[in-house]
Amino acid sequence: MNLTEFLHMGGYAFYVWTSYGIALLILLANVVLPLRQRRKLLTDIARTARRARRET
């Protein structure tokens, strides 16, 4: 199959590819957000623990 034809999607390229693009974005966001949240949380907890140790 020819690549341009594939990308053209029988004239529906805009609708099909935007849909798949949005899907990709949402799926990626759902993976990236918890990853970032976890990293932030861990540094946050480590900082609190260090502070607590200095106080005692």
Added chain:
Amino acid sequence: MTDSGTKSYSLEARALECVRDDRTLFRDLAFRLEPGQALLLEGRNGSGKTSLLRILCGIRLPDAGMIAWCGTDIQRLGADYYQHTAYVGHRDGIKLDLTPMENLAMARALGRPSDMTLEAALARVDLYGFEDVPTRNLSAGQQRRLALARLLVTDATLWILDEPFTSLDVHGIRVIEELLEAHAQQGGMLAVTSHHAVNLQRSPVHRINLSA
């Protein structure tokens, strides 16, 4: 005022733990309360006194452990536990737009009615003659005494009181102390938090200090 002393009620805390805002207020707390005894909770502000009382009421769930009434978890007993309890919390639990009589009538209907008439209960807390004054027009101390009069109109064994003496004057404090003493003498149980020293000469008092 209370059930005949023949029944042996008991309140027991087992391995209680309470966490609030990532802070452990208490852990492995245990005690046992029997008829005629008083439990006095002491501790700094924020040490978990109110939380413990709310756990005793079953309003708040403990983070571990349980409260047992006659050996059964109060969360399982539900209304069967509440017919033995009366609670006066931080907030008075009275409607300012109703008269003292209307307030007490509602309080009585919510529990198991006692033999005392509403007028007699008002007289016991020195509110005789205020039956039909809108509660809004009473002073803070009078409102507090009205809240405590709720204890008398239901037939509860266990009184759970959060800072009962707030906004009471010396005379008011004496009135309420007499009330508590009489309740304990008749085989009632008390669980009380208070900043004031509570004078209960004739009843055994357990003290738990949550700041310790």
Added chain:
Amino acid sequence: MFNNFFHKLASPKYFYRIAGAWIPWLAATCLLLFLAGLYYGLVVAPPDYQQGESYRIMFVHVPAAWMSMFIYMVMAVTGGIGLVWRMKLAEVIAISSAPIGASFTFLALVTGSFWGRPMWGTWWVWDARLTSELILLFLYLGVIALHGAIEDRRNAARAVAILALVGVINIPIIHYSVEWWNTLHQGPTVTKFDKPSIHISMLIPLLLMALAFKLYYAFVVLMRARCEVLERERSTGWVRELAEAK
């Protein structure tokens, strides 16, 4: 042995570790399924005789719509378990599901709109399925807003569980009423997305994609649940050790 496994799973520390071990495998399988689904859906499957190539949006729209309903059910069931048996892990799963479910619902709505545009000539039609999906999005947003508004984490989880249970009783009623309203006001002129019979060459990618979405949900919800566990257990020793080891 099975019982023992669940007992251990209830311990946050153990859950955190085992979930961490599963996530890469689930993610890898999910990726493979996505690739296979996309290949069959975009390349192998023939164009539809009526809708041409545009029907290929179905391979994301339909699984997303399925998942949006499925995740709400999961949320209600796990929330109910957490409420009745005080199982903290169930609460965590329920809470972690909400944002994922909402994003799938949003995805179903947007792709539905993009699919509808060439079919109907407008971006939005008050079609029964899209309308139900919109209301479902509101239900999800309600859950998320309620959870965000309650400060105490355990109370928030219990409140959300009650709301999810109320919602789950209502969803079939909403679904039915919207379906009914739709036939009443528009007549059955709108083409239904799901045809009674679908050709096998289209069914295979659809099922592959649906499975991929399920696995995707599984590993993403575990990732979120791990964060929630860390947050809840932040004052315990094992979380501190873990944080400082990094």
Added chain:
Amino acid sequence: MKRHSLIRAFSLLIRRDFILAMRHRAEMANPLLFFILVTSLFPLGIGANPRLLQAVGPGVIWVAALLAALLSLDGVFRSDFEDGTLEQYLLSSHPVSLLVLAKVLAHWLITGLPLLLISPLLGVFLGLPAAGIQILFITLLLGTPVLSLIGAVGVALTVGLRKGGMILSLLVLPLYVPLLIFASSAVDTAAAGLPVTAHLSLIAALLVLALSLSPFATAAALRVSLS
């Protein structure tokens, strides 16, 4: 004896809410005025074409009723929560769900019933035919208790929150959708002279379902909000 005291608590609670409402008569009228105002804004907004008004009338009246109910709901547990009487219900020796039912019933009698009684007038405003007005009345009779019952769950969940009002509408309005659909299409159908037994029995079914489930959910939600 226990049953007797439960009935007493139930009736006393309703009577108490009545007394309280009567002592705040001005506030009581607010949802009703809101209902009338919103409905009479529509002709101003979309033009007074009788055919148009008649077409949108049932929907408009029902949406207005929905919003008026939502507006009044916020107060069901608010003051009880603030002065601590709500705690006393939870610690009562009666089933909390039944006390909740009493509260909701009182709320309906105080705010729902006036809406119901004024609705024929609004039907006339919007030019609904007599058959439509009659059915409008019946749908409101069956439907406004559902609004109160479902709303009570939402209020119970948000009563402890500072900004409960906004969240309340987000929680409750989607759940009102089926009722809105069944009720307004019942009025439409009746106005067109067709039978509406199916619609009415669906609304009645919603009422039965809400009556049997919502008090339990509300009681559970109150427990969460107070802990």
